[in-house]
Amino acid sequence: MTARDARLHAFRSDLADARLKGEVAADRFVAGRQARIAASVADLRKTPRPDAGIDTQALFGDDVLVFEEAEGWAWIQAEADGYVGYVADTVLGPREQTPTHIVSVPRTFVYPGPDLRFPTAGQLSMGSCVTVTGSAETRGTHYALLPSGQAVIARHLRPLAEVGDDYVTIAESFLGTPYLWGGVSGFGIDCSGLVQLSMRMAGRNVLRDTDMQAASIGSPFEPGPDFSGLRRGDLVFWKGHVAIMTDAKDMVHANGHTMLVSREGLKKAVERISYLYGGPTGFRRP
Known part of the structure; x- marks a missing residue:
């Protein structure tokens, strides 16, 4: 870069x-x-x-x-x-209204009005910003109303000023999401997109591509013999790939092997990836 x-x-x-x-x-x-x-x-x-x-x-x-x-x-x-x-x-x-809320679940629907029985009018990914102008309740379900009159499930949003506590927990909420090269949404996501969107929801804006992240997020460190120094939240980089440690041994990543966001043991991943791309190229602690 x-x-x-x-x-x-x-x-x-x-x-x-x-x-x-x-x-x-x-x-x-x-x-x-x-x-x-x-x-x-x-x-x-x-x-x-x-x-x-x-x-x-x-x-x-x-x-x-x-x-x-x-x-x-x-x-x-x-x-x-x-x-x-x-x-x-x-x-x-245009930039007409000031956004007030952000979608805080991996995916949600937009309805033409405050009723989940209505045919959907669209869908939004986690990280999408909307302007909430009102609220409504239908059969016990609470809705946030948008300037267009459309509605979103209220509990699927949070105020923009609020942030998540743990970006790893946010990343784990994407388990099972399809892998998509270049994707950065709940409909399809790649490895660095998962890092970027999860960190964004935890209040930290980071750069997009793997090489950018490997040069800028947190601080580099050596994990020690047999990767024993790794902990939850650490990032492991390969050439063109990144994974998020969920604990000292396991990681979550969007990958072309399963074509999903999946959980995998680090040692197993290192062995599997090495014959194509070599071993890890670096480790960073956000």
């Missing part, structure tokens, strides 16, 4: 973020326009093509800066983690 990592700084030869003027070469510099993600999940791609791979995702309510819109695509930067990429311009909306 460098100061001009294109994943974290919006610059191309023809266009760049005005904040980078004097630091990078570009034909034109523009100030980003403020916008907000209005879709359940927005895929960020390296190039503006529907067949381009997903680098990461933004969630409903995430604030972004828009530097260019052309041919159905928008070149944006997510304000939460600085990630730059292209999204379909249909996922963008």
